[in-house]
Amino acid sequence: MNGRSLKPALVLVFALGLVASACSSGPRLDAVITSVTTAQGWIDSGQDAKIVGEPLFYEPLAAAFDKSASLDASGLADAVSGIVVEMHQDGTLTDMSMQWYGIDLSEGPYDTSATPPAEPVCENTDASGDLLADVCQRGEIVVSTDPAYPPQSSLNEETNEYEGFDIDVATEIANRLGVKVGWEAPAWDTIIAGSWNGRWDMSVGSMTVTTERADVLYFTPAYYFTPAVLVVRGDDEEVKDVTTDLDGKKVGVCGGCTYDYFLQKTLEIPGYTFDFVIDDAEIKTYPTDTDALQDLNI
Numbered sequence: 622m623n624g625r626s627l628k629p630a631l632v633l634v635f636a637l638g639l640v641a642s643a644c645s646s647g648p649r650l651d652a653v654i655t656s657v658t659t660a661q662g663w664i665d666s667g668q669d670a671k672i673v674g675e676p677l678f679y680e681p682l683a684a685a686f687d688k689s690a691s692l693d694a695s696g697l698a699d700a701v702s703g704i705v706v707e708m709h710q711d712g713t714l715t716d717m718s719m720q721w722y723g724i725d726l727s728e729g730p731y732d733t734s735a736t737p738p739a740e741p742v743c744e745n746t747d748a749s750g751d752l753l754a755d756v757c758q759r760g761e762i763v764v765s766t767d768p769a770y771p772p773q774s775s776l777n778e779e780t781n782e783y784e785g786f787d788i789d790v791a792t793e794i795a796n797r798l799g800v801k802v803g804w805e806a807p808a809w810d811t812i813i814a815g816s817w818n819g820r821w822d823m824s825v826g827s828m829t830v831t832t833e834r835a836d837v838l839y840f841t842p843a844y845y846f847t848p849a850v851l852v853v854r855g856d857d858e859e860v861k862d863v864t865t866d867l868d869g870k871k872v873g874v875c876g877g878c879t880y881d882y883f884l885q886k887t888l889e890i891p892g893y894t895f896d897f898v899i900d901d902a903e904i905k906t907y908p909t910d911t912d913a914l915q916d917l918n919i
Contacts, residue, residue, distance in 0.1 A: 649919045651870035652860060654880040655910040656680070656847040658722055658772070663914050669855035670917060674863040676848030678888075678895055680879055681729060684794070685824040686839040687817040690752055694822075697753040698839035699735065700742050701823065704797045705841045707737035713793060714844055721772045721786040729846035730892075741799025756800060756822055763803040763821040764791045765812050769909045773827045776806075790844055791825035810877050813838075829879045832889035849880060854917060864898040872899065873913030876906030 653660075654677065664670050684701055686694040708714045714727035739745040743757035756762045766774040766787055774785040783804055795802035805821040812824050815837030827847075830840045851867070853860045860866045874880035882888035884904050886897040907913040 649871070650873040650905060650913065650917045651853070651857075652867055653852045653873040653910070653913045653917050654849055654883065655852060655874075655914065657850045658726070658847060659770070659910045659914075660850050660852045662772070663852070663911070668914070668918065670852050670914070671855050671857075672850045673853050673857075673860050674851055676850050677863070677883065677898070678849050678893070679729070680829040680847050680849060681731070681843035681890065681893075682827045682845055682847060683830050683843045684791075684841040685812075685828050685834070686752075686822070687815050688837055688839055689816050691819060692750070692752040692755050694752045694839060696748050696751045697756060697822065698841065700738050700746070700753055700798065701794055702732075702735035702841040703737045704740075704742075704794050705844050706731070706733055706735045707797075708790075708793065708844065709733075709842075710737070714790070717786055717789050717793075718845060721789070726845045726847055729843060731842040731844075733842070735842060740797045742797065743799040752822060756798065759800070761801045761803050762795050762798060762823055763805055764795075765805045765807055765817075765821040765824045765826060766791070767809055767812070767826045768806055769911065770827065786845075787825050787827055791823070794823075794825070809875075813877065830890060831879065831882070832891060835891065849883065852914065852917065867902060868900040870902060871905055872902045873905045873907060873916055875908065875910050875913065878910075880910075881906055 657676065660672055684705065686698040688694065709727060709731060715725050718724065718726045746753060746757065748754040748757065766783060768774050768776045768783060772785050773787045774783060777784050792802050812826060813828065813834055830843065851863050872884060874884060879888055881904065883895065883897065884899060884902045888895055
């Protein structure tokens, strides 16, 4: 993975980190755990960093719905699950991944039990009194996204439009439902906590399916999969074996993310097992992965 390059647009976005890292303040880190897409984009932007070792684990990333919604969201979750399966089968997710990442990240073990619905869904459903019926009646599905993570999602300042892989996935889901798409950009910890109070209908934000999150959210089958990797400074010659060389060291992660749970050895993803190879790390949490990577350069 670390031998591949990502798209030029991603390189440009991460090049902004050159300025931010020069101004950043905080503890110097020994390493950062992030997705291979974020890591490679950071490196391709000219940052002096490198990926070390094999991936620590693989994340299945899925769309999510609030279990506590006042209108039952299970019917909408089922319909979108079928759409995701169809997008796998017809190659749509492969094409989108190649466009935004230059590699196919849609390959992985996803649940194929959901039946692709007749489309557009809103012209063929008999749903009544639930969130699916409400979305169809409104003619719009409101989607939460996190624009701090290009190329998954970012705000184009010139067009004032969201763009990215997650944006394209959500827009295609809306098209197959037969409705327009609207956007909200709440804080990440608000999205994963559930209890959305009807502020948005669906999350398409590269969310990993964890046991804890599944207590409050419905999940679709994974629409893509990303390796979690370890990033160190380019001149670092001490970290060679990830199973021993980071024990007790400072490791940066986004707070409340799967990488944080991995270091705490509490990460649970249904159907997956983990080898928690880093012991007693001094965990440093940040609002985003990019913030952590900026501190890596201090």
